[in-house]
Amino acid sequence: MTPLSPPNEPATTLLSAPIDLAGDWGHMVHRSADQVVKRMRHSCLDGVRLLSDRQPTRLRVDQHASGSPAVWLHPDGSNIAWIIVNIGQQAWAQLAYQFGHELGHVLANSWQPHAKPTSPCQWLEEALVEAFSLCGLGRLAQSWKQNPPFAGDNKFGDAIAGYRESILRGYAKLADEQGISHRSSGWFSDHRGDIEIAGLNPFAQAASVVLLAEYERAPECVEALGALNRWPGRSGVPIEDYLRQWEASCTELQASPQLPALVREMLRIEPGHASA
Numbered sequence: 001m002t003p004l005s006p007p008n009e010p011a012t013t014l015l016s017a018p019i020d021l022a023g024d025w026g027h028m029v030h031r032s033a034d035q036v037v038k039r040m041r042h043s044c045l046d047g048v049r050l051l052s053d054r055q056p057t058r059l060r061v062d063q064h065a066s067g068s069p070a071v072w073l074h075p076d077g078s079n080i081a082w083i084i085v086n087i088g089q090q091a092w093a094q095l096a097y098q099f100g101h102e103l104g105h106v107l108a109n110s111w112q113p114h115a116k117p118t119s120p121c122q123w124l125e126e127a128l129v130e131a132f133s134l135c136g137l138g139r140l141a142q143s144w145k146q147n148p149p150f151a152g153d154n155k156f157g158d159a160i161a162g163y164r165e166s167i168l169r170g171y172a173k174l175a176d177e178q179g180i181s182h183r184s185s186g187w188f189s190d191h192r193g194d195i196e197i198a199g200l201n202p203f204a205q206a207a208s209v210v211l212l213a214e215y216e217r218a219p220e221c222v223e224a225l226g227a228l229n230r231w232p233g234r235s236g237v238p239i240e241d242y243l244r245q246w247e248a249s250c251t252e253l254q255a256s257p258q259l260p261a262l263v264r265e266m267l268r269i270e271p272g273h274a275s276a
Contacts, residue, residue, distance in 0.1 A: 012057045013050045013055065014041075014045060014050050014055050014056070014059075014103075014106065014107060015041065015042070015045045015046070015048075015050060017055075017056060017057055017058050017059050017081075018058050018059070019034065019037055019038060019041070019058075019059045019060075019061060020058065020059070020060045020061070021033055021034055021037075021060075021061055021062075021063070022060055022061070022062040022063070023061075023062040023063035023064055023084075024063055024064070024065055025063045026089055027089060028063075028089060028090060032090075032092070032149075032150065033061075033063075033092075033095065035149040035150070036092045036095050036096055036099075036149065037061055037095065037096075037099050039096075039140060039143065039144075039149055040095075040096040040099055040100050040103075040136055040137075040140055041099075041103060043096075043100075043136040043137070043139040043140040043143060044100050044103055044104070044132060044133070044135070044136030044139075045103075045107075045136075046139075047219060048219075048222050048223055049220075049223040049226075049255070050107075050223075050226060051223055051226045051227065051253040051254070051255050052107070052109055052226035052227070052230070052253070053230075053253075054109045054112070054230060055106075055107075055109075055226075056079050056080055056081035056106065056111055057079045057080075058078075058079065058080045058081070059080070059081050059083065059103075059106070060080050060081070060082045060083065061083050061085060061099060062082060062083065062084045062085070063085055063086070063087065064084055064085070064086045065086070066086065067084070067086055068086065069083075069084055069085050069086060069098040069101065069102055070083075070084045070102065071083055071084070071102050071105050071106060071110060071111050071115075072084055073111070073112065073113050073114075073115055073116060074113065075113040081106040081111035082111070083099060083102040083103065083106070084102070085098045085099060085102070086098070092156070092160075093137075093159060093160045093163040093164075094163070096136075096137060096140055096160065097133055097134075097137055097163065097164075097167075098133075100132065100133030100134075100136045100137060101129055101130055101132070101133040102129075103132075103133075104128065104129025104130075104132035104133055104225065105125070105129050107129075107132070107225045107226055108125055108128065108129060108225045108226070108228040108229055109226070109228055109229040109230060110125065110228075110229060110234075114234075115229065115234065117198050117199075117235065118198065118234065118235045118236040119196055119197065119198045119235070119236070120196035120235075120236075120237075120238060120239060121196070121235040121236070121237065121238075121239055121242045122198035122199065122235040123195055123196060123197060123198060123199065123200075123201055123203065123204040123207075124204070124207075124235075124239070124242070124263065125228065125229075125235060126198075126199060126200040126201075126204045127200070127204040127205070127207040127208045127211055128208075128211055128225060128228075128259075129225070130200055130204065130205065130208040131208040131209075131211035131212040131215055132215070132222065132225065134164060134167065134168065134208065134212050135212055135215040135216060135222075137160060137163070137164045138161070138164055138216075140157075140160055141157045141158070141160040141161035141164065142157065143157075144156055144157035144160055145157030145158065168209070168212075170205070171205045171206060171208055171209050172209055174202050174203075174205055174206040175206040175207075175209045175210070177206075178191070178202075178203065178206050180203075180206050180207060180209075180210060180266070181210060181266075185268050186268075187266075187267075188266070188267040188268060188269075189268065191203060196239075198235075207266065210262075210266055211259075211262070211263075214258070214259065214262050218258055220256050220258070221256050221258035221259040221262070222259070223255045223256055224246070224250050224255045224256055224257070224258065224259035224260060225259070226253065226255060227246060227249035227250045227252075227253050227255045228246060228249070230245075230249045230252075231245040231248075231249065239267065239269065240269055243260055243263065243264055243269060244271075246260045247260050
């Protein structure tokens with residue numbers, strides 16, 4: 001009798017990739033930080049189809065005592081996505097939030113050496129991944145209250161929810177002041193020069209409120225983040241080209257087109273619109 005072939009090992013995904021902790025965690029227990037990071041990863045990615053063909057096989061979370069959270073685009077040829085955080089002692093809500101944002105960049109294929117943030121479209125990726133982190137943080141708050149990673153710590157779920165709500169209040173105020181909604185025709189055209197500044201600028205923060213509402217309404221749309229930046233030029237192309245190439249990438253990966261369609265509507269950029 002011919003022996004059966006061994007089962008195929010499942011491919012590593014962003015949800016299953018091993019996570020290493022590095023850097024200076026001070027008096028924080030590594031096991032606790034590891035629990036928070038892994039719980040947040042599940043809160044962000046459970047139920048999301050991971051379709052990208054440009055994902056790492058390992059994650060490293062590096063705690064720094066100064067500087068901003070970031071993905072370190074290290075040119076060493078490894079297949080590790082290297083996330084830098086900067087949190088206070090035992091600041092687990094802050095850790096989850098920072099990690100979730102940078103994990104969103106990794107999901108959006110922004111972790112390899114060539115993925116340097118570039119105008120004019122980096123603001124949009126920032127808005128997309130900020131909403132991704134805030135969505136995950138909401139789920140983390142709920143799961144923490146129901147089943148905390150640390151025994152008897154259910155009430156900390158309320159602290160996570162409060163941390164998230166504080167961020168959202170500031171963003172919602174910006175959204176109201178700017179008049180952004182997916183039905184607003186003038187937001188992007190009126191402020192384009194200020195919006196297209198790289199980073200999580202106030203316009204990107206306001207846009208994240210609209211995007212978060214879509215993530216919560218249609219969770220399947222999040223899979224389109226994995227189709228981002230799979231083209232030459234990445235965020236350095238005009239928004240009209242960026243959206244066309246994102247839509248083509250979604251088609252190639254058979255990802256939901258809902259999210260780029262929402263962005264088109266939010267920015268009032270019609271299909272086939274010529275780049276500026």
